[in-house]
Amino acid sequence: MVLKGRLKLIYDMIPDCDILADIGTDHALLPACALLNQRCRKAIACDVKTGPLERAIRTVKKYNLEDRMEIRLGNGLDAIRDNEADVVIMAGMGGILITRLIQESISKAMAAKCLILQPMTNQELVRPFLWKNGFEINDERLVREGDKLYQVIRTGYTGNVRKNWEKIDEIIGEKLVENGDPLLGEWLQNHIKRQQKIVAGMKQAGAGRDDTQFLQEEKLLEDLTNLLNLMGG
Numbered sequence: 001m002v003l004k005g006r007l008k009l010i011y012d013m014i015p016d017c018d019i020l021a022d023i024g025t026d027h028a029l030l031p032a033c034a035l036l037n038q039r040c041r042k043a044i045a046c047d048v049k050t051g052p053l054e055r056a057i058r059t060v061k062k063y064n065l066e067d068r069m070e071i072r073l074g075n076g077l078d079a080i081r082d083n084e085a086d087v088v089i090m091a092g093m094g095g096i097l098i099t100r101l102i103q104e105s106i107s108k109a110m111a112a113k114c115l116i117l118q119p120m121t122n123q124e125l126v127r128p129f130l131w132k133n134g135f136e137i138n139d140e141r142l143v144r145e146g147d148k149l150y151q152v153i154r155t156g157y158t159g160n161v162r163k164n165w166e167k168i169d170e171i172i173g174e175k176l177v178e179n180g181d182p183l184l185g186e187w188l189q190n191h192i193k194r195q196q197k198i199v200a201g202m203k204q205a206g207a208g209r210d211d212t213q214f215l216q217e218e219k220l221l222e223d224l225t226n227l228l229n230l231m232g233g
């Protein structure tokens, strides 16, 4: 099995582990690939809907993984037992859903050695949620698939609750900067364009220098632009 683009990056970020749980698995390609390459000993592919699980079952059969992959129906981390999975993947879902599912079963998320999160939307909510709840982001990477960029976050619970960060850290991801991610310039340009529209829209609506929200949005635009310039972009 050869994974490409977004799924390939998620797969690349899975550490060697014992039991891998894939929450919102759909086709179960990620756990199948992890099993086929001995990245994990056992996998649990979970989904809240039966349709996706039928696709997961087809993958299990196709690759003869019946004795190493379990398919489970359930909401979020409810589908796994306490301390059962050492690595948990939550990919291809929105950031709001991902953070809600972690919050609802926070002790299971804390017990995992590592969580691999790939939010499709509202990614800027994920980082502050993790910091406030004692999770540390230990790796983050970008990938292009089609004309879109996707980010993957690898995190784990340490108990250290972070208190301070800048708005830009919620949006860009410090590990991308630290690692000099090859797609960071493009990622920044996309966010700068979005932020320019927000600032222009607020100006047009009459926001001025006495408006705190407007000043915050302007500062974010300036920080994004400065970071891009610092990178020589």
Ligand SMILES: C[S@@+](CC[C@H](N)C(=O)[O-])C[C@H]1O[C@@H](n2cnc3c(N)ncnc32)[C@H](O)[C@@H]1O
Pocket (backbone or CB within 6 Å): 007, 023, 024, 025, 026, 027, 046, 047, 048, 049, 052, 074, 075, 076, 077, 090, 091, 092, 093, 097, 101
């Ligand atoms: C777009 S698919 C992503 C599939 C795969 N993880 C990927 O990244 O390609 C999202 C999957 O999440 C599942 N899902 C949505 N809400 C869920 C929940 N509360 N618990 C478990 N799975 C859920 C959906 O049924 C769907 O199969």
